[in-house]
Amino acid sequence: MCLQWQTDLTQAAEQVLKDKASIQGIILASAKSTFFAGADLKGVMRSQASDGPRVFTEIEGIKKAFRTIETLGVPVVSCLNGTALGGGWEVALIGHHRIATANPKTQFGLPEVTLGLIPGGGGITKMTRQLGLLAAQPYVLESKLFGPEEAQKLGLVHEIVASDDQLRPRALAHIAAAQGQPEAAQHLWDRKDYKMPGGTPSNPKIAGMLSVAPAVLKQKTRGLYPAPEAALAAMVEGAMVDFDTAMRIESRYLAGLMTSQVARNMINTFFFNMNSIKGGQSRPKAAPRYKPQKVGILGAGMMGSGIAYSQASRGIATVLKDREAAEKGKAYSHKLTQKRVDKGRMTADKQAALLSLIQPTASASDLKGCDLIIEAVFENRELKAKVTQEAEPMLAEGGFFASNTSTLPISGLATASANANKFVGIHFFSPVDKMQLVEIIRGAQTMTRRLRVLRLRAGPGQVADCGERLARFLYQPYLWHLCDGRRGMLGEGIPAPVIENLAMQVGMPVGPLAVLDETALSLSVHVLDQTREDFAKEGKTYQATPGELLVERMVKEHKRPGRAAGGGFYDYPAGQKKVLWPELKTRFEKSGVSYSQQDIKDRLLYRQAVETARCLQEGVC
Numbered sequence: 001m002c003l004q005w006q007t008d009l010t011q012a013a014e015q016v017l018k019d020k021a022s023i024q025g026i027i028l029a030s031a032k033s034t035f036f037a038g039a040d041l042k043g044v045m046r047s048q049a050s051d052g053p054r055v056f057t058e059i060e061g062i063k064k065a066f067r068t069i070e071t072l073g074v075p076v077v078s079c080l081n082g083t084a085l086g087g088g089w090e091v092a093l094i095g096h097h098r099i100a101t102a103n104p105k106t107q108f109g110l111p112e113v114t115l116g117l118i119p120g121g122g123g124i125t126k127m128t129r130q131l132g133l134l135a136a137q138p139y140v141l142e143s144k145l146f147g148p149e150e151a152q153k154l155g156l157v158h159e160i161v162a163s164d165d166q167l168r169p170r171a172l173a174h175i176a177a178a179q180g181q182p183e184a185a186q187h188l189w190d191r192k193d194y195k196m197p198g199g200t201p202s203n204p205k206i207a208g209m210l211s212v213a214p215a216v217l218k219q220k221t222r223g224l225y226p227a228p229e230a231a232l233a234a235m236v237e238g239a240m241v242d243f244d245t246a247m248r249i250e251s252r253y254l255a256g257l258m259t260s261q262v263a264r265n266m267i268n269t270f271f272f273n274m275n276s277i278k279g280g281q282s283r284p285k286a287a288p289r290y291k292p293q294k295v296g297i298l299g300a301g302m303m304g305s306g307i308a309y310s311q312a313s314r315g316i317a318t319v320l321k322d323r324e325a326a327e328k329g330k331a332y333s334h335k336l337t338q339k340r341v342d343k344g345r346m347t348a349d350k351q352a353a354l355l356s357l358i359q360p361t362a363s364a365s366d367l368k369g370c371d372l373i374i375e376a377v378f379e380n381r382e383l384k385a386k387v388t389q390e391a392e393p394m395l396a397e398g399g400f401f402a403s404n405t406s407t408l409p410i411s412g413l414a415t416a417s418a419n420a421n422k423f424v425g426i427h428f429f430s431p432v433d434k435m436q437l438v439e440i441i442r443g444a445q446t447m448t449r450r451l452r453v454l455r456l457r458a459g460p461g462q463v464a465d466c467g468e469r470l471a472r473f474l475y476q477p478y479l480w481h482l483c484d485g486r487r488g489m490l491g492e493g494i495p496a497p498v499i500e501n502l503a504m505q506v507g508m509p510v511g512p513l514a515v516l517d518e519t520a521l522s523l524s525v526h527v528l529d530q531t532r533e534d535f536a537k538e539g540k541t542y543q544a545t546p547g548e549l550l551v552e553r554m555v556k557e558h559k560r561p562g563r564a565a566g567g568g569f570y571d572y573p574a575g576q577k578k579v580l581w582p583e584l585k586t587r588f589e590k591s592g593v594s595y596s597q598q599d600i601k602d603r604l605l606y607r608q609a610v611e612t613a614r615c616l617q618e619g620v621c
């Protein structure tokens, strides 16, 4: 929907108006394999707040042309040869009759709210009038996409043909058959007897639902996403007025969002940056794809068990080695998959196949032939050195070794290896089965080629090659800061519920204390002990921060090592929701401590922003 397209559309609409007497029907078709990809997102990225009036006029101009075509009095047929999204689906909705080619890859719908926008090119008004206020919500507020078959069931597509070359003949046949039938040249909502399915907001049932809808929405968005709120408002306000006014309401909300920083951020992150990542922008162009055939994992604790699951779920033969807990580690995969089997999302056969790929063992000799071994033992340098030396000789020819450390420098750990050039960090995030990011850390001696190969297929999702930076300079300091920082929020006496709730209010999925519990407080203490030892070897004394000391107290004095070991900052009563450990109040909260909620929110966010900027500055990609 670039500016040139808008000009062409206006001209086409003016032309059909002139030629009206000689037109029997109109076919909307695309010369490309995608029917239409919607608004020009690059153009949206260039808009500023001051462009609001211009953008509003442009949206209204587009919709005026749409309206000219659909109210001309001739049947309009949309021939949907491929995907139609956002403004593209709104173009499809101009057609009174819509024919789609059967293709499981085709997607229709309105992804606007996922980009900080709303379907303001007629999408909200038309989908609401077609489906009703309730039934339209998933498509408008949650951007639920659908294929041709679902579209047909919803009455949004009227015919499905087997191949693209049947679209035009079917459209022509429809137009021929529709001659003399005024209703075939009219949308449902333009008919005199039109009634909104399910009723308008004046219907008591709908009114009841609408009275809670904003609260339900806010619970999901926490008030941080303006687009779904605007979409709901446009749906409801539009349902109470005539069609043209509803269209104008939509345009106003859309113009506001299109010129907002939030939309620019979301489009950049969720469309352009995501496409770059998916397109492998940061991957070396020439390196072939790599998938290890057999992976060994050392240590079947929380991380090792999760990594074993992540490898096996990708069809990779996995040896899970632990002196005592290997079976328990494998049971974690059973627990995860059983939940899916119980919900009917996985067959018992698939579960059995996945579990059969995990070989629990206490013996290092079972690692023989692994082309990748990942150690996931405690953050203790000596232990890591010991397991490295024990397992490395089992590697297959050309295989390489990885440490899942989150804090210890890779170059240092690599000194225990006989092949430091084949030693890398692969840092999975907890819980491994949920977190998409995998961080690849290059040691000083890691061969670049090794890293390149690895970057392609190391873990469950995205890979950042961060040359020892992210783990040490972003992840850990960030976590530390959350409970300590330089002065330490909890240590300052700020109530734990305040910290947790404000973190959620700035958009974090869970509070920082919950994150620390998940990653295990005991892990942080292992790191602290190791750091003290490292300093002592150099004749120095490490000055622990207040936050480090606080976590140490939690583990050593209060015996609260984290979630996996039964409790940390939270209690985890079986079968119930976690609750903050009541004694945090008596042990850490200081009565009379003064704090500003905004300051706490800023502290939580600024730290991330500063560390992210530092990573960029240091070339972490």
Ligand SMILES: CCC[C@H](O)CC(=O)SCCNC(=O)CCNC(=O)[C@H](O)C(C)(C)COP(=O)([O-])OP(=O)([O-])OC[C@H]1O[C@@H](n2cnc3c(N)ncnc32)[C@H](O)[C@@H]1OP(=O)([O-])[O-]
Pocket (backbone or CB within 6 Å): 034, 036, 037, 038, 039, 040, 041, 042, 059, 062, 083, 085, 086, 087, 088, 090, 111, 112, 115, 117, 118, 119, 120, 121, 123, 275
């Ligand atoms: C008034 C009405 C307002 C309306 O309601 C608001 C909207 O429509 S909001 C919009 C709602 N629409 C959407 O959210 C749909 C967004 N688009 C898509 O989801 C996919 O592109 C699509 C599924 C259509 C095709 O997938 P595929 O076949 O794998 O192709 P591909 O993905 O590799 O793209 C090829 C190239 O085209 C580029 N480009 C694509 N779309 C846009 C765009 N809208 N803009 C700008 N550029 C776009 C893309 O960056 C890439 O460029 P490059 O330089 O070559 O890297």
